[in-house]
Amino acid sequence: MTLGIIIIVLVLLILLPTAYASLIGAPFVPASPSLVEMIVDAADVKEGDVIYELGAGNGQVMIAFAKRKGVKVLGFELSPVLYLVAWLNLKLKRLRNCHLYLKNFYSYPLAEADVVYFFLVPRTVNKLAVKLVSELxxxxxxxxxxxxxxxxEPSRVIKENGKPGIFIYTV
Ligand SMILES: C[S@@+](CC[C@H](N)C(=O)[O-])C[C@H]1O[C@@H](n2cnc3c(N)ncnc32)[C@H](O)[C@@H]1O
Structure with missing residues (x-):
């Protein structure tokens, strides 16, 4: 009986934040792996750049950014399950320039960022735009x-046949 209650509480603790992240941000859908390097190239990162990923998912984009020389990557993920997956992926790659936070990205200041990357739903993208304008x-x-x-107005749009677009803006 007690074990059953513990399991239910654990499941709720894991599932509720994941459902909450889907509601306030976006559900987990990874960016197309074949476009990840294009996303990183599009950011035109330089040594010393600080890159933020808002809604890090499984960490694949953080990892791709972190391989660029001399950069620091901060990722934010609200779902504990995805946070754990991303954390494990980062550990396996032994990337020391990555910092992953189990956190709502709305509550973190963006002033230090040189690049901000996200894959969110339109409603969230437009809500986030207010924070981007005031903090970046x-x-x-x-x-x-x-x-x-x-x-x-995007400074560039990358559109591969049949794939989602990548929209690049300069603040
Ligand atoms: C569509 S997925 C994108 C995953 C990854 N960025 C990629 O490009 O492959 C969106 C992610 O954002 C997370 N998320 C949504 N709202 C969030 C918030 N307010 N704070 C932190 N993470 C959030 C979701 O849990 C989900 O993992």
């Missing part, structure tokens, strides 16, 4: 996978 320093790059930011 001039010249930082914003990369949105699949969905553009309403009212923002």
């Amino acid at each position: 320093k001039p010249g930082s790059r914003v990369i949105s996978y699949a969905f553009p930011i309403d009212g923002w």
Whole structure:
């Protein structure tokens, strides 16, 4: 009986934040692996750049960014299950320039970022735009996978046949 209650509580503790992340941000769908290197190239990172991934999912994009020389990558993930998957992936790759947070990205300041990457649903992208405008320093790059930011003029759009677009903005 007690074991049953413990299992139910554990399942709820894991599932509720995951469902919450889907509601307030986006459900977990990984960016197409064949486009991940394109996303990283599009960010045009330089040594010393600080890159934020908002909603890190399984960590695949963080890992690709972290392989670039001299960068620091911060990832934020609200779902404990995905956080664990990403954490394990980062550990296996032994990447020391990555910092993963089990955290709602809305509660973290973005002022230090040179590049912000996310793959979220349109509603969240447009809500996030307000935070991006008020917190990012001039010249930082914003990369949105699949969905553009309403009212923002992209400096570049990458569109592969039949694949979601990559929208690049300079603040
Ligand atoms: C569509 S997936 C994208 C995963 C990854 N960024 C990629 O490109 O492959 C969106 C992720 O954002 C996470 N998420 C949604 N809202 C969030 C929030 N407010 N704070 C942190 N993570 C969030 C979800 O749990 C999910 O893993």
